[in-house]
Amino acid sequence: MISVPLFLALVPLAAGELLAQFCGNGINFTANGTYQSNLASLAATLPSNVSSSPNLFATATAGGAPDTVYALALCRGDVTSATACGDCVAASFQNASRTCPMDRSATIFYDDCLLRFSGDGGFLAPPNITENATLFQYWNQENILGDAGVVAGNVRELLNETARAAATTARRFATGFMDASSVSIPTLYSLTQCTPDLTSGDCLACLRRLIDMMNSTTSVRVGGRILVLRCNLRFEKFVFYSGEPTLRVTPPGSSPAPDPITPIKRNKSKSVVIAAIVSPVAAVALCLIVCYCFRSRRFREGKRLQKRRSRRFQGEDELVWEMEGEISEFSVFDFHQVLVATDNFSEEKKLGEGGFGPVYKGLLSEGLEIAVKRLASHSGQGFIEFKNEVQLIAKLQHRNLVRLLGCCSQGEEKILVYEYLPNKSLDFYIFDAKRTALLDWNKRLAIIEGIAQGLLYLHKHSRLRVIHRDLKPSNILLDSEMNPKISDFGLAKIFSSNSNEGTTRRVAGTYGYMAPEYASEGHFSPKSDVFSFGVIILEIISGKRNASVHQCEDFINLLGYAWKLFAEERWLELVDASVVPNCQSSCMMRCINIALLCVQENAIDRPTMSDVVAMLTSESMVLDEPKHPAYFHVRVTNHDESSTYGTSSAKM
Ligand SMILES: *[C@@H]1O[C@H](CO)[C@@H](O)[C@H](O)[C@H]1NC(C)=O
Ligand SMILES: *[C@@H]1O[C@H](CO)[C@@H](O)[C@H](O)[C@H]1NC(C)=O
Ligand SMILES: *[C@@H]1O[C@H](CO)[C@@H](O)[C@H](O)[C@H]1NC(C)=O
Ligand SMILES: *[C@@H]1O[C@H](CO)[C@@H](O)[C@H](O)[C@H]1NC(C)=O
Ligand SMILES: *[C@@H]1O[C@H](CO)[C@@H](O)[C@H](O)[C@H]1NC(C)=O
Ligand SMILES: *[C@@H]1O[C@H](CO)[C@@H](O)[C@H](O)[C@H]1NC(C)=O
Ligand SMILES: *[C@@H]1O[C@H](CO)[C@@H](O)[C@H](O)[C@H]1NC(C)=O
Ligand SMILES: *[C@@H]1O[C@H](CO)[C@@H](O)[C@H](O)[C@H]1NC(C)=O
Secondary structure, three states, rough: OOOOOOOOOOOOOOOOEEOOOOOOOEEEEEOOHHHHHHHHHHHHHHHHHHHHHOOOOEEEEEOOOOOEEEEEEEEEOOOHHHHHHHHHHHHHHHHHHHHOEEEOEEEEEOOEEEEEEEOOHOEEEEEOOOOOOOOEEEOOOOOOOOOHHHHHHHHHHHHHHHHHHHHHHOOOOOOOOEOOHOOOOOOEEEEEEHHHHHHHHHHHHHHHHHOOOOOOOHHOOOOOOEOOOEEEEEEEEEOOOOOOOOOOEEOOOOOOOOOOOOOOOHHHHOOEEEEEEOHHHHHHHHHHHHHOOOOOOOOOOOOOOOOOOOOOOOOOOOOOOOOOOOOEEEEOOHHHHHHHHHHOOOOHHEEEEEEEEEEEEEEEEOEEEEEEEEEEEOOOOOOHHHHHHHHHHHHHOOOOOEEEEEEEEOOEEEEEEOOOOOEEEEEHHHHHOOOHHHOOOHHHHHHHHHHHHHHHHHHOOOOEEEEEOOOOOOHEEEEEOOOOEOOOOOEEEEEEOOOOOOEOOOOOOOOOOOOOHHHHOEOOHHHHHHHHHHHHHHHHHOOOOOOOOOOOOOOOHHHHHHHHHOOOOHHHHOOOOOOOOOOOHHHHHHHHOOOOOOEEOOHHOOOOOOHHHHHHHOOOOOOOOOOOOOOOOOOOOOOOOOOOOOHHHHHH
């Protein structure tokens, strides 16, 4: 199994991956002594000092001799959220107290930050840029295909230039990329950073020393990192940093000097839609390419999938190791492995039929349950586009989004592997007379909030701007704790960060959930997802399908019915009978109000997902009166009830 590292996005309190820990030499402080309290006071204040510093860097001392504690912390230059930076430093202190208990000194490398503290301030000034005590290297096990000399030359050139760029900025941080597709080498992305207290010359020297540590083996790997306390570098075959790269490096021998600040997506023309339709088909096609591309690891907090963490480092005298690439966030599965996992796609293992093909439950040999979607067709985009797209999909990570674990392809077979969610999809519960009782008001509210968070992430907080375009209860899967996960990105559109709407001539989606401007003119925007979300809220609250008319008095659809009840202050009648007893009616009213705001006819009147989340979470926020909903008097029929692999009740 080859693993593709994925990037963490906004997971609260996540510090990224823990890379390495170096405890001191076992010189302990005494329990409850002054040193410990000095350390505690540093741990309390340093995180916010670092995150509020423009360079995301701070050094500090606390207490007087002999119990002075010296510390240094730095966040990665592209961590733009102050909370993420502060949380990472705080997590480092916590971690040090757990893994190096009582130790007077420790160095912790997280993906997003690094921390060192010690009773000996020698490491602060003058900075030692040649020490090996905190040296950490991690190399991907895969090699870049191609002429080894050319590849190594490119990698070094890229790192050299990125190092030079970092040394010349005040923040001592730079990211870059090199497109060497002219010589059939994949685009490589790089990052270099020094602690900003280094002089420009020291920073360059520190980074060059790391680059020089690369030998003929490591310089042809598809990714790697080298870190010491004072500087670090990383390169990968995928975009692992956020923000636009500082630098575009041209392959040696092609054309002159590096070209500053060129957007990565240069091939994607002027169009606002960068990656048009990210269909599962496209994802699979991407996988074909990714198959032999990536191998690395990355994990998130608390994921079942993660099997082993990085090996721990105790004692400052051990030096370097290669981490195994065994922890996967995204994997390329072997076809045989998928056959075994699904009993040769046996009928018994079939979970349902999604929009793009059947979905099977699978069991990997490690005991991990997966959902396997077997796609029918194949799309023929170019290499670079596909690669970019899979990278994009892979980067969508949020606890309210279903996770694509990997893919597999052999011959005509194109397979997507998702995390398996045992509780099926939302429609399985809310529209079923018996199962609906399993969802009390609080669960329903939690589901609504979860979907809102997932959508907010897609619209705003992910590194991309994504419009889902096919939100409906059968695409909301539920995990073992009934947390909702948005699934099926088959129709999703992805945008560059400064644009988020478009028009398509191929309107696809599900009637009953489609905003009027999308259904009639093909115009989609985050507001069209907001509309679908509003319909889902009403369905969750009422237990009725928008499309099923007969239960709604003389109203032709749920939206009109809900609006009328609301206007007549009879909204309690809308609420599913099985939830009434355990809810405060005012909170139900708010929820219905929010839903009705979302389904208003004019997109411009609808709230954004940030507004929705704010309204859901703040009870004191005054809500607008909803204008009448779309399809006020239109019959809605359900043409399509497909889902990613959530089996709707109809399919059971
Ligand atoms: C330091 O403290 C840790 C944890 O209490 C203990 O395991 C270790 O043996 C101590 N080391 C020394 C040198 O006392
Ligand atoms: C240190 O303080 C904690 C909490 O006040 C206490 O439980 C512990 O016994 C103390 N340890 C020593 C060695 O005094
Ligand atoms: C954090 O900043 C405040 C205000 O500048 C300062 O008083 C405090 O000493 C700093 N703390 C540390 C640990 O550097
Ligand atoms: C600290 O490191 C240990 C060992 O690698 C890990 O299990 C733990 O989750 C980490 N704690 C935090 C707060 O990151
Ligand atoms: C820096 O560290 C190296 C290796 O640990 C050591 O040999 C050297 O003396 C140190 N330099 C300074 C200036 O402390
Ligand atoms: C530090 O490690 C590098 C790479 O392993 C090695 O080449 C160098 O000699 C080491 N330096 C010191 C001072 O030990
Ligand atoms: C990178 O920079 C170092 C130091 O200036 C130089 O020796 C080396 O040749 C450069 N490598 C490439 C590939 O440009
Ligand atoms: C290259 O460097 C890596 C990591 O420092 C080391 O494990 C490996 O043995 C080296 N290979 C060669 C051929 O020197």
